[in-house]
Amino acid sequence: MAYSTxxxxxxxxxxxxxxxxxxxxxxxxxxxRIDEIYMKVKGQWRYLYRAVDQTSQTINFLLTEQxxxxxxxxxxxxxxxxxxxxxxxxIDGSExxxxxxxxxxxxxxxSIAVHQVRYLNNLVEQDYHGVKCIxxxxxxxxxxxxxxxxxxxxxxxxxxxxxxxEDGVEQGLATAEQFYLLAA
Numbered sequence: 049m050a051y052s053t054x055x056x057x058x059x060x061x062x063x064x065x066x067x068x069x070x071x072x073x074x075x076x077x078x079x080x081r082i083d084e085i086y087m088k089v090k091g092q093w094r095y096l097y098r099a100v101d102q103t104s105q106t107i108n109f110l111l112t113e114q115x116x117x118x119x120x121x122x123x124x125x126x127x128x129x130x131x132x133x134x135x136x137x138x139i140d141g142s143e144x145x146x147x148x149x150x151x152x153x154x155x156x157x158x159s160i161a162v163h164q165v166r167y168l169n170n171l172v173e174q175d176y177h178g179v180k181c182i183x184x185x186x187x188x189x190x191x192x193x194x195x196x197x198x199x200x201x202x203x204x205x206x207x208x209x210x211x212x213x214e215d216g217v218e219q220g221l222a223t224a225e226q227f228y229l230l231a232a
Contacts, residue, residue: 059194062201069204070130072214077101078135080127081172082145084115087183089195096179096199097123100172106207107131111196120148128152136161138168178206 079102084095095115099107108127112119128134139145141164149162182202189195207213 055194055198058201059197062197062204065204066200069207069213073130073207074105074212074214076105076107076131077103079138080107080134080136081138081169082120082123083140083169083172083176085176085180087111087195089189089192094192094195095119098172098175098179099123099127100175102171104171104175105210105212106175106203109199109203111192111199113192115144117144117148117151120145121152124148124152133158134160136163138163138165140164140166140169175206178202178209 080099081101082097082099084097086093087096088094089111095112096109097112097120098109101107108123108130110119110123110126112122137149137160139149139162146162146164149160152158153160179199179202183198189198
């Protein structure tokens, strides 16, 4: 089977898998770690935000064009909509991240505590390894939309491997090995 065929399947079916997966995803803990990495999309640097809980379970991810307050606020809103409000969020030393979380607290009347401790963010740094191993051997995505859909497939594969599906892998939902083949 050609890589281009597998790539087309990922772009087409990853959003459908994501919808089904998040309906059956296990709940996450109340302490989150958020960080971002750089990746090239069509020769330009883009930013992949990811969040994990204290047990290294993936919470959410978002590919953005900018690394600023609005991007983290959009990511935070998406994560909270799916998983509820976190008690504490650990971030790196970025002032944009701190400003976004405080802005969310003010706008929504929440009291999310912000911690800026580098070594606590090692969990999310290690969690990037699964994404980097798949993306680095490639030449890089050629469009922003294709990059987003490919990252959905990669993230879902990683979450399946971590056992984050509530009832395990069921009939009609791909196994971790099938997700790996789709994301490769």
